[in-house]
Amino acid sequence: DTAVSQTPKYLVTQMGNDKSIKCEQNLGHDTMYWYKQDSKKFLKIMFSYNNKELIINETVPNRFSPKSPDKAHLNLHINSLELGDSAVYFCASSADLGEKLFFGSGTQLSVL
Amino acid sequence: GIQVEQSPPDLILQEGANSTLRCNFSDSVNNLQWFHQNPWGQLINLFYIPSGTKQNGRLSATTVATERYSLLYISSSQTTDSGVYFCAVRNSGYALNFGKGTSLLVTP
Numbered sequence: 295d296t297a298v299s300q301t302p303k304y305l306v307t308q309m310g311n312d313k314s315i316k317c318e319q320n321l322g323h324d325t326m327y328w329y330k331q332d333s334k335k336f337l338k339i340m341f342s343y344n345n346k347e348l349i350i351n352e353t354v355p356n357r358f359s360p361k362s363p364d365k366a367h368l369n370l371h372i373n374s375l376e377l378g379d380s381a382v383y384f385c386a387s388s389a390d391l392g393e394k395l396f397f398g399s400g401t402q403l404s405v406l
Numbered sequence: 407g408i409q410v411e412q413s414p415p416d417l418i419l420q421e422g423a424n425s426t427l428r429c430n431f432s433d434s435v436n437n438l439q440w441f442h443q444n445p446w447g448q449l450i451n452l453f454y455i456p457s458g459t460k461q462n463g464r465l466s467a468t469t470v471a472t473e474r475y476s477l478l479y480i481s482s483s484q485t486t487d488s489g490v491y492f493c494a495v496r497n498s499g500y501a502l503n504f505g506k507g508t509s510l511l512v513t514p
Contacts, residue, residue: 334506335443335490335506335507336504336506337492337494337504338504339501339502339503342500342501344500349500350499350500350501352501382447384449386449391500392436392437392496392500393454394439394451394454395439395441395451395494395502396451397441397448397449397450397451399447399448400447400448400449402447
C-alpha cells in the first residue's frame with residue numbers, strides 16, 4: 295500500500311484553467327504539506343496543515359488554495375493557471391511537526 | 407532564513423567507489439534530514455539526523471550540530487544510488503528548508 299499517494303501523476307492544462315491535485319496518506323500522521331519543485335530541482339514549502347489547521351502559508355499567490363477535509367487528506371486547488379505554475383508538486387506528511395518527512399510521488403503540472 | 411549549502415553540486419562515480427556528500431548550514435538546527443530523489447522523481451527519506459551518527463546498510467550520516475554541518479557517506483556505490491541527494495534543515499518555525507542538492511551519477 296502506498297503511504298502517501300497523490301493524483302494525478304501528470305496534469306497538462308491550458309493557461310487560465312482551474313485544476314486540483316489530491317493527496318491522501320495512510321500513515322496516521324497529523325501533519326501534511328505541499329512542496330513545489332522547480333525546473334532546477336529546488337524544493338520549497340508552500341503549505342502545511344497540522345490536525346486540519348493551516349500552520350504554514352508561505353509566500354504563495356492566493357490562486358493556490360489548500361484544503362484539508364480530514365487529517366488524512368490535503369488537496370491543492372489552483373485557479374487561473376499561469377505558465378510559471380509549471381512544476382512538480384509534492385505532497386508530504388509527518389507524524390507531527392518537525393518529524394521525519396514522507397513524500398508522495400509528485401504531480402508534474404504543465405501549463406501550456 | 408537559514409541557509410543550506412550542499413557540496414559538491416555534481417558527482418560522477420564508478421560503481422564500487424565511496425563518496426562523501428556535505429551539507430553546511432548557517433545557524434543552529436533542531437531538525438536535519440537527508441533525502442534521495444531517484445531518476446524517476448521519487449523522494450525517499452534516508453535519515454532523520456539532527457545530531458550524531460546513523461547507519462543504514464551502505465549509507466551512513468553524521469551531523470555535527472555545533473559545527474553546523476552534516477555528512478552523508480555512500481560506500482560501494484551502485485548504479486541505483488544515482489539521483490539527487492538533498493539535505494533539509496529546520497531551526498525555527500515549522501518548515502524544512504532544502505539545499506539545492508548533489509546530483510550523483512554512478513556509472514557501471
